[in-house]
Amino acid sequence: MLMAGPALALDSLKIMAPAGPGGGWDQTARTIQATLQSEGLVSNIQVENVAGAGGTIGLQQFINTSAGDPTATIVGGYVMVGAVIANESPVGLEDITPLARLTGxxxxxxxxxxxxxxxxxxxxxxxxxxxxxxxxxxxxxxxxxxxxxxxxxxxxxxxxxxxxxxxxxxxxxxxxxxxxxxxxxxxxxxxxxxxxxxxxxxxxxxxxxxxxxxxxxxxxxxxxGYPIDVQNWRMIAAAPGITDDEREELLTTIRTMANSDAWNDELRTKGWVNTYMDGDHFADYLAAEIVATTAILEELGIVE
Missing domain, CATH: 3.40.190.10 (Periplasmic binding protein-like II)
Structure with a gap:
């Protein structure tokens, strides 16, 4: 079981879904929104969709406009790792503050x-x-x-x-x-x-x-007869430039959400697997995924 910290009641939170409505990131953002509110963890949550280029357009906007803002978050995942590489994005996931891997x-x-x-x-x-x-x-x-x-x-x-x-x-x-x-x-x-x-x-x-x-x-x-094993994972991250205390407050909120019955009921309904990982452990995992995905894209001829 996940070790949940004390429930918080943040006044507000913004979640950017860097894709159009209806997709996995949009569903993730709105499931986070619904669960945080139903569990009384955050009182006011706004979800914003910014579509394009595998999330890299939203990622760049998030970095440019949200630096130092402890109420700003963005969802993303494995898709964004590859998109940053394939699109030669001027910004990357190393430019934000990783919080947690949520689902697979x-x-x-x-x-x-x-x-x-x-x-x-x-x-x-x-x-x-x-x-x-x-x-x-x-x-x-x-x-x-x-x-x-x-x-x-x-x-x-x-x-x-x-x-x-x-x-x-x-x-x-x-x-x-x-x-x-x-x-x-x-x-x-x-x-x-x-x-x-x-x-x-x-x-x-x-x-x-x-x-x-x-x-x-x-x-x-x-x-x-085609042994393919690949799983998409999704995450939530915070803005660059927030303090350690602000990061910890967000982590505690997300950790509490991920351990709730409401969140896990939603995961079962959607066919999502709870692959929760947070903090420094997730940051290290993300760095390794960037290296591994670069090699995969080169092997498949998607990038040179």
Whole structure:
């Protein structure tokens, strides 16, 4: 169990979701907002969406406008690690104050309900015939969705650099392209497609877990012969330039939230795994992820 500190009652908090409405970061920000308020931890919370370039536009705005502000936070995650690298962003995650890793979520690949693609073998065969004819709708270039698509191509014996990946700034835009039959497949976190999977408007081709997940009947790519294991994680961070005491107050608030029944009930509903890690431990983890992701993107030919 997480060790929760005493409950706080901060007057206000701002949370930037550096993506459009409907995506995983937006859902994360609004779930944090709802839980902090329901648990009486923060009385007034505002969520702001700033979309573009895998979160790097919002990240730069956050750094430029929030330095030293102890009420300013931003959500992000593995996608942003890759986007900073792929977009050669002038700012990076080392320029903010890491607070905590909150959740993990496996990536799922879906097709429109009427698609002729029935399973991973069908998708692999189509890629082998003409990699460019298979269009992938997902999040930002260099993010976890792009990495997952590249890993599948590699497992299918295709040069990942040949995939036709179309990045979108939010889950809502990618979903519209899928439902409008503008792309071949969609790739994102499970929570972004769960409603359409339940409604039957899209079908799951595979999920990037090595073992079946209890929240979905989607087959794993591994059980279909494509051993892909990649998980998106999401975090919350504070502004640069805050004091140690201000950081600790925010950490205590987030730690208390992460240990609450309300938060963990939301995670189960959304298919998110509680991968909580905070403080210096998370800061060290983030630094290691930046190094490892750079190597992965180079291996997949996404960056040089």
């Amino acid at each position: 979520e496996y990536v799922i690949v879906v097709v429109p309900a009427a698609s002729e693609i029935q399973n991973a073998d069908d998708l692999a065969e189509m890629l082998r015939d003409d990699p460019g004819s298979v269009t992938w709708a997902g999040g930002s270039a260099g993010g976890v969705d792009h990495i997952a698509a590249g890993m599948f191509a590699k497992a299918a014996g295709i040069d990942p650099a040949l995939i036709n990946y179309i990045p979108y700034s939010g889950g809502g835009e990618a979903l519209a392209a899928i439902l409008g039959n503008q792309v071949t497949v969609g790739v994102s976190g499970y929570s972004e497609f769960s409603g359409q999977l339940d409604a039957g408007t899209v079908r799951a081709i595979g999920i990037t877990a090595l073992e079946a997940q209890e929240y979905t009947d989607a087959p794993t790519f591994a059980e279909q």
